[in-house]
Amino acid sequence: KNQVEQSPQSLIILEGKNCTLQCNYTVSPFSNLRWYKQDTGRGPVSLTIMTFSENTKSNGRYTATLDADTKQSSLHITASQLSDSASYICVVSSGETNDYKLSFGAGTTVTVRA
Amino acid sequence: DTGVSQNPRHKITKRGQNVTFRCDPISEHNRLYWYRQTLGQGPEFLTYFQNEAQLEKSRLLSDRFSAERPKGSFSTLEIQRTEQGDSAMYLCASSPPNAFWQYFGPGTRLTVT
Numbered sequence: 001k002n003q004v005e006q007s008p009q010s011l012i013i014l015e016g017k018n019c020t021l022q023c024n025y026t027v028s029p030f031s032n033l034r035w036y037k038q039d040t041g042r043g044p045v046s047l048t049i050m051t052f053s054e055n056t057k058s059n060g061r062y063t064a065t066l067d068a069d070t071k072q073s074s075l076h077i078t079a080s081q082l083s084d085s086a087s088y089i090c091v092v093s094s095g096e097t098n099d100y101k102l103s104f105g106a107g108t109t110v111t112v113r114a
Numbered sequence: 115d116t117g118v119s120q121n122p123r124h125k126i127t128k129r130g131q132n133v134t135f136r137c138d139p140i141s142e143h144n145r146l147y148w149y150r151q152t153l154g155q156g157p158e159f160l161t162y163f164q165n166e167a168q169l170e171k172s173r174l175l176s177d178r179f180s181a182e183r184p185k186g187s188f189s190t191l192e193i194q195r196t197e198q199g200d201s202a203m204y205l206c207a208s209s210p211p212n213a214f215w216q217y218f219g220p221g222t223r224l225t226v227t
Binding site: 004036041042043044045046049089091101102104105106107 | 157158170215223
């Protein structure tokens with residue numbers, strides 16, 4: 001069973017609207033949680049990273065939240081643009097010394113339509 | 115372009131053939147990672163190098179797979195006797211010492227016919 005579950009699997013939104021993606025994880029111990037954006041046919045690009053003590057982190061129109069107690073994170077996209085169409089992947093790291101041991105979610109595919 | 119580069123970007127091969135992919139990490143990044151990603155899924159960890167030492171291999175990395183990083187710079191991933199199930203995107207990432215971020219390359223899309 002995947003230790004990182006994302007929802008929804010996909011969504012379609014109109015340009016200019018907001019949307020929120022969810023990530024639940026069971027990875028333990030927990031070091032940090034990252035959100036990546038992956039365009040079709042390209043490698044993932046990092047958006048945000050949050051450690052245990054951080055509740056929110058913003059990167060332009062992207063805002064990530066983290067609740068380490070409930071092991072939930074969300075990624076909020078504000079005023080969506082056509083270029084936001086991509087897969088958004090939630091990634092959890094279980095430890096700094098084992099930072100390569102990342103657990104990836106399957107991603108949420110976002111399609112922004114004009 | 116100072117990002118992670120991978121070559122080739124696309125590879126089509128017949129079942130049973132050997133293929134080799136190359137990854138050039140960001141300079142001075144001592145850590146290098148290989149992942150495999152199938153359609154609709156997140157990347158799966160394959161192996162990890164710190165400098166030239168291969169420190170971890172996933173059980174996904176069967177005997178047909180071998181990765182090297184001989185001089186601690188670029189890395190190669192070889193798949194011998196390819197199978198149709200090997201068709202996937204192979205991603206390489208690198209990170210500097212003592213940093214969380216992994217920077218991904220554009221990937222090599224392998225299609226085994």
